[in-house]
Amino acid sequence: MYEYExxxxxxxxxxxxxxxxxxxxxxxxxxxxxxHSITPLSTTTGGTTDLKLIFEKEAQ
Structure with a gap:
């Protein structure tokens, strides 16, 4: 199992x-x-407003 940040x-x-x-x-x-991944978050006009970084590691 993994946990995410x-x-x-x-x-x-x-x-x-x-x-x-x-x-x-x-x-x-x-x-x-x-x-794990980097996802650009965009507005309805197509501009990138934020980047979402997703990290993972095995749950302890």
Whole structure:
């Protein structure tokens, strides 16, 4: 069985992440999490508003 952690990263009005996603991934990896996926969340006009990072690790 696995457990999951979800992290949203907001984008600025240019569509660039406001936080460094690579640093977030490294931080979670140190705690035993594996990056499962990154999903762009978009508005109805097609612009990317956020990135959703999904991490997983085996449940203890």
């Amino acid at each position: 979800f992290v949203n990263i907001k984008n600025d009005w240019h569509g660039e992440p406001k936080e460094n996603e690579e640093e977030i991934i490294k931080k979670y990896a140190k705690d035993g999490w594996r990056l």
